[in-house]
Amino acid sequence: MTEAARSAVLEVRGLRRSYTGVAGPDLHILRGVDLTLDRGEAVAIVGASGSGKSTLLHLLGALDRPTAGTVLLDGIDIGTLGDEEAAAIRNKRLGFVFQFHHLLLDFTALENVMVPALIQGESVAGARKQASALLDEVGLGDRIGHKPGELSGGEQQRVAVARALVNRPLVILADEPTGNLDTDTSEQVQDTLFALRDRYGVALVVVTHNRQLAARAERVLRLGLGVLEDV
Ligand SMILES: Nc1ncnc2c1ncn2[C@@H]1O[C@H](COP(=O)(O)OP(=O)(O)O)[C@@H](O)[C@H]1O
Ligand SMILES: [Mg+2]
Incomplete structure (x- = not known):
């Protein structure tokens, strides 16, 4: 095995996803996506609305199964796992941040940050300690007892980032993480994501329309006509 292959956390080869046409021809959304992501690397994915960015993230996150091709996460083909195995890998190896926080209200x-650690088998005391340390790191040490409805949009997203990281995943998948935020708040969430990436060496795949956010990544790729290309 080459050095490059050993350090890759995510290896995507020939990934295709089609949807069966209900009243017309099948929709071929992804037509052969290739992507290699190294440990700790940040990649931004841009592309027009409807180009398949969320479809791709769902496949990278074992939330959906490919029509063809492979997604290797740390060498494991996650596109062929059963539901329970996929759920276990998602909880342990992957973190998710969506446009809307999806916190438990x-x-x-x-x-909220403790939940993935508890599912992973961590003790309540251990989960509390880790969650509280991470909330400190995202600047919310004084808000840990507040429910999502008592937090601003940016604060909710920072809780979501802390939750995504609590099990020390290999990769965080973020789908328009700042899409619902104003400029200043968006910058805080970007700072948080990249600070944690730097500290923990987690790789990032960020789908975004935000140029500033995309520019922080080591690579920017565009999804168009079903394939990923360098920008
Ligand atoms: N379950 C589905 N069945 C049929 N078509 C779908 C389904 N999910 C997504 N699509 C279609 O796939 C295309 C890509 O969607 P999506 O991945 O959400 O794009 P993006 O995130 O880039 O805006 C769209 O045309 C969408 O309508
Ligand atoms: Mg989308």
């Missing part, structure tokens, strides 16, 4: 910030 009846839980505090602390509890």
